[in-house]
Amino acid sequence: MTTMTAEGAPLRLGPAQAARHGLALAGRGVTKIVKTPVQLVDVILTPIVFLLMFVYLFGGAIGGGDPDAYLRTIVPGIMVMTVFQASIGIGVSLNADAGTGVFDRFRSMPIARSAPLVGAVLADVVRYLVSLGTLLALALVMGYRVQTSPAAAVAAVMLLVAFALSFSWLSVYLGMLVSTPGSVQGLMTIMVLPLTFASNVFVPSQTMPGWLRAWSEINPVSLMADSMRGLLNGGPVAGPLLGGLAWMAAMVAVFFPLAMRAYRKRAT
Numbered sequence: 228m229t230t231m232t233a234e235g236a237p238l239r240l241g242p243a244q245a246a247r248h249g250l251a252l253a254g255r256g257v258t259k260i261v262k263t264p265v266q267l268v269d270v271i272l273t274p275i276v277f278l279l280m281f282v283y284l285f286g287g288a289i290g291g292g293d294p295d296a297y298l299r300t301i302v303p304g305i306m307v308m309t310v311f312q313a314s315i316g317i318g319v320s321l322n323a324d325a326g327t328g329v330f331d332r333f334r335s336m337p338i339a340r341s342a343p344l345v346g347a348v349l350a351d352v353v354r355y356l357v358s359l360g361t362l363l364a365l366a367l368v369m370g371y372r373v374q375t376s377p378a379a380a381v382a383a384v385m386l387l388v389a390f391a392l393s394f395s396w397l398s399v400y401l402g403m404l405v406s407t408p409g410s411v412q413g414l415m416t417i418m419v420l421p422l423t424f425a426s427n428v429f430v431p432s433q434t435m436p437g438w439l440r441a442w443s444e445i446n447p448v449s450l451m452a453d454s455m456r457g458l459l460n461g462g463p464v465a466g467p468l469l470g471g472l473a474w475m476a477a478m479v480a481v482f483f484p485l486a487m488r489a490y491r492k493r494a495t
Contacts, residue, residue, distance in 0.1 A: 245339035252338075252346025260353050269316070270354045274309045274362035278302070281429060282369065289430060295370060302366045303455030304428030306383075307448055309362055310355045310391035311423065315415040317351050318398030319408045325493055344403075344490055348395050355391050359384055374460045383458040386468075390451055393475035396482035403489035422448050447474035 260266050281301055286294040321344070324330065333343045373380045397418070402411050425439060426448035432440045443449050450471040457464035 245341060245345075248338040248342035249345035249349060252342050253349035254346075256347055256350025257353055260350065266316075267354060267357050270309070270313045270358035271361050273312060274305060274358055275365055277305055277308065278362060278365055278369070281305070285429075298366070298369060298371050299374075299460055300456070301429065302362070302371045303383075303459050304426075304452040306359060306362060306387055306455055307390070307451045308423050308428055309358045310387050311394060311448060312419055313354050313358050314351070314391045314395040314398055315412065315419060316354065316398075317348055317395045318400075318402030318411040318415060320402075321347055321399060322402040322405065322408045322411050325403070330490070330493070340491065341487060344399055344486060348392060348399060351395060352388055352392070355388050356384075359387060375458060379458045383455050386454065386458070386471075387451070390447075390471065390475055393478045394447075396479055396486055400482045400486040400489055403486055403493050422446060426452060428452050445470065447471060450474065 278301070281289075282294055282298055286297040286301070289297060324347075330343060334340075398411065398415050401414050402408075405411055405414065426443055426446045428448060432443040432449065435443055447470075450467040453467035454464055454471055456462055457467070
């Protein structure tokens with residue numbers, strides 16, 4: 228990978244060096260979160276609000292009069308929704324950073340060009356873990372129990388973090404492309420909400436009209452929700468997991484290079 232020194236000379240960097248630079252800047256991002264924990268307010272409140280609202284307001288009706296059964300269905304789904312929505316924040320944050328001139332500083336340093344974006348994305352793992360921890364703690368208080376094993380629960384959390392990291396590159400791309408943080412927030416919300424509500428997170432796909440059911444069954448949110456239900460409640464995992472992994476690979480393959488290209492253009 229090529230970057231530039233402060234004197235403008237080209238500098239060749241290997242993948243290992245680029246990875247170290249990305250991890251170093253990820254540490255910088257984690258330090259920012261620790262110093263300003265108010266950044267975690269949204270990822271803490273969102274799962275609390277959605278879980279309480281859907282279980283206690285709609286669980287009796289949607290769950291066929293059995294809120295406990297609905298809790299087992301909806302907790303894995305809201306886990307997916309939570310990290311999916313949390314991935315919006317990275318694009319908003321990077322867009323705001325672009326207005327401060329920090330990218331010019333990074334360009335003057337002998338680091339990989341991808342490091343500022345990769346570091347920021349990796350630092351968001353803290354947000355995903357805090358959000359999932361909050362959700363699972365509340366779910367346990369409400370009576371939810373993992374029906375499989377601790378190893379399966381850990382695998383589920385790791386898979387969700389990987390899912391959020393993959394889809395966060397769409398947010399990064401928009402953050403580098405549009406002019407204001409508010410625009411990133413609006414565009415990502417327009418994309419995330421239809422994907423979430425046109426899925427099987429809240430209701431079974433079988434209850435939907437045919438055309439919507441067809442989309443729901445290949446929707447990445449539905450596939451990941453089914454994977455989570457299999458890992459946490461027991462049931463098939465391989466089928467929906469393969470579909471979810473295909474979506475994750477496609478998102479990185481498409482939006483990582485687009486984000487890097489937009490970053491180079493914005494930083495010039």
